[in-house]
Amino acid sequence: xxxxxxxxxxxxxxxxxxxxxxxxxxxxxxxxxxxxxxxxxxxxxxxxxxxxxxxxxxxxxxxxxxxxxxxxxxxxxxx
Numbered sequence: 001x002x003x004x005x006x007x008x009x010x011x012x013x014x015x016x017x018x019x020x021x022x023x024x025x026x027x028x029x030x031x032x033x034x035x036x037x038x039x040x041x042x043x044x045x046x047x048x049x050x051x052x053x054x055x056x057x058x059x060x061x062x063x064x065x066x067x068x069x070x071x072x073x074x075x076x077x078x079x
Contacts, residue, residue: 003017003022008022008023009023009028009031014028
C-alpha cells in the first residue's frame with residue numbers, strides 16, 4: 001500500500017496509521033515534539049475581553065466628546 005509521506009502524520013489519518021502499524025506511537029510522539037511552538041497564535045478569550053472593554057470605553061469617550069461638540073454648536077446658534 002502506498003503511503004504519502006506528507007500525509008503519514010496527518011491528524012485525520014494518525015489513529016489508523018498507528019493501528020495499521022504504518023507508524024509507531026513513539027514515532028508520532030517524536031514528530032509532535034519537533035513541531036514549532038505556535039501558542040502565540042492561539043485565541044485567548046481573556047485577552048479578547050480586555051481589548052473589547054478598552055474599545056468600549058474608547059467609543060464611549062468619543063461619543064461623549066461628540067455630544068459636547070453638538071451642545072456647543074447648539075448654544076452658539078441660540079445666542
